[in-house]
Amino acid sequence: MDETLQMYWELYNELCPNELMIHKNHNPLRDFEDEFIEGPLLELGCGQSSFLVEYSKTGKEIFAIDNEEFQLQLLKKRIETYSGKEARKLHLLNITIPEKEIPNEIFSIVIMSDFLHFFTLENCSKIIDQIALRTQKGSLIYIKAHSKFHSYFKSQDPGMHEFYKHFFSETDFPKLFNEKYFERIMFSDTVQSVRSKFSREMEIKWHERVLDEYQVFDHEEREEELKTTKEETNVGYIQCIYRRR
Numbered sequence: 001m002d003e004t005l006q007m008y009w010e011l012y013n014e015l016c017p018n019e020l021m022i023h024k025n026h027n028p029l030r031d032f033e034d035e036f037i038e039g040p041l042l043e044l045g046c047g048q049s050s051f052l053v054e055y056s057k058t059g060k061e062i063f064a065i066d067n068e069e070f071q072l073q074l075l076k077k078r079i080e081t082y083s084g085k086e087a088r089k090l091h092l093l094n095i096t097i098p099e100k101e102i103p104n105e106i107f108s109i110v111i112m113s114d115f116l117h118f119f120t121l122e123n124c125s126k127i128i129d130q131i132a133l134r135t136q137k138g139s140l141i142y143i144k145a146h147s148k149f150h151s152y153f154k155s156q157d158p159g160m161h162e163f164y165k166h167f168f169s170e171t172d173f174p175k176l177f178n179e180k181y182f183e184r185i186m187f188s189d190t191v192q193s194v195r196s197k198f199s200r201e202m203e204i205k206w207h208e209r210v211l212d213e214y215q216v217f218d219h220e221e222r223e224e225e226l227k228t229t230k231e232e233t234n235v236g237y238i239q240c241i242y243r244r245r
């Protein structure tokens with residue numbers, strides 16, 4: 001992970017304690033909690049997942065996958081703080097998807113939040129095919145990913161498109177989730193044009209820290225650098241939940 005991105009996640013850890021993180025994260029899985037089946041929970045690209053922290057109190061076994069050790073360690077600390085002894089049911093796996101296989105378990109819930117947009121649609125399809133083999137009737141799969149309405153989609157910067165390999169639209173999902181095995185139970189296509197005060201202030205603070213790190217102290221230069229961070233642009237994302245037939 002790029003050093004500046006690591007600074008973002010460290011700042012997030014500093015400014016966003018567990019209760020606030022869970023409160024701020026819209027979790028559509030809550031609507032289906034009464035129908036959760038037995039079995040472990042998996043998150044791919046978990047970072048400091050608010051879902052895993054929230055569900056660590058359910059007593060479910062948790063498989064948390066990320067290819068950044070510092071994120072896994074921050075998640076572990078969060079879960080230990082939030083649910084104490086239940087944290088012993090946590091498996092932290094430093095794995096790069098899709099190169100390494102998903103653990104050979106049958107999961108009741110699979111979460112991919114802000115993760116699939118790092119892959120081509122072809123690789124997303126390979127990931128979902130593995131998930132089909134590791135779920136059973138009643139398992140739920142939650143996805144949140146950047147949509148084509150995200151301002152980054154129109155970026156002229158090739159680096160942006162190397163980082164975010166795919167921006168989703170509704171028509172992508174029937175290609176990923178075979179109707180024979182999956183039923184779509186929730187879908188939303190959201191465009192947020194103004195950030196929350198918390199997000200805006202956090203992003204500005206992050207950018208200021210990056211400027212400090214690179215020793216950019218000239219007032220005018222800093223203001224010029226911070227201009228785009230202070231501007232509001234569209235954040236477009238799709239959320240959906242599929243249920244395994």
Ligand SMILES: C[S@@+](CC[C@H](N)C(=O)[O-])C[C@H]1O[C@@H](n2cnc3c(N)ncnc32)[C@H](O)[C@@H]1O
Pocket residue numbers: 001044045046047048049050065066067068071095096097098112113114115118
């Ligand atoms: C944008 S963060 C999302 C974190 C969390 N799911 C959330 O919604 O807050 C993406 C996470 O995926 C991890 N990641 C990116 N590519 C990965 C890969 N190929 N395999 C495993 N983890 C990956 C990153 O290290 C990062 O922690």
